[in-house]
Amino acid sequence: xxxxxxxxxxxxxxxxxxxxxxxxxxxxxxxxxxxxxxxxxxxxxxxxxxxxxxxxxxxxxxxxxxxxxxxxxxxxxxxxxxxx
Numbered sequence: 510x511x512x513x514x515x516x517x518x519x520x521x522x523x524x525x526x527x528x529x530x531x532x533x534x535x536x537x538x539x540x541x542x543x544x545x546x547x548x549x550x551x552x553x554x555x556x557x558x559x560x561x562x563x564x565x566x567x568x569x570x571x572x573x574x575x576x577x578x579x580x581x582x583x584x585x586x587x588x589x590x591x592x593x
Contacts, residue, residue, distance in 0.1 A: 512572040514590040519577065525550045527581030536576055545575075548586070555562060556586035567593045 521529050529548045530536065536543035548557045563569045570590075577586050 513568045514572050515568050515593040516591050518560050518589040520556050520558040520587045521548050521549050523586035525584040527584050529586045530578045545566050
């Protein structure tokens with residue numbers, strides 16, 4: 510099922526030690542092809558995050574076109590999507 514969503518929100522887990530990457534199906538961490546954004550590991554000041562949203566464009570994202578990959582095995586990310 511391909512859910513159409515208004516925005517995507519990514520937040521790293523408090524125990525992560527490496528970067529988390531958001532990208533398309535062709536994402537390659539070595540060549541950096543297909544990477545849309547990255548989120549650094551957490552700090553003492555908080556949990557880094559990334560939001561994808563186009564203001565004024567309802568539901569512009571197809572959820573199954575986006576992928577998450579960590580630079581460290583076992584790192585986690587919370588993904589939240591909003592549908593209008």
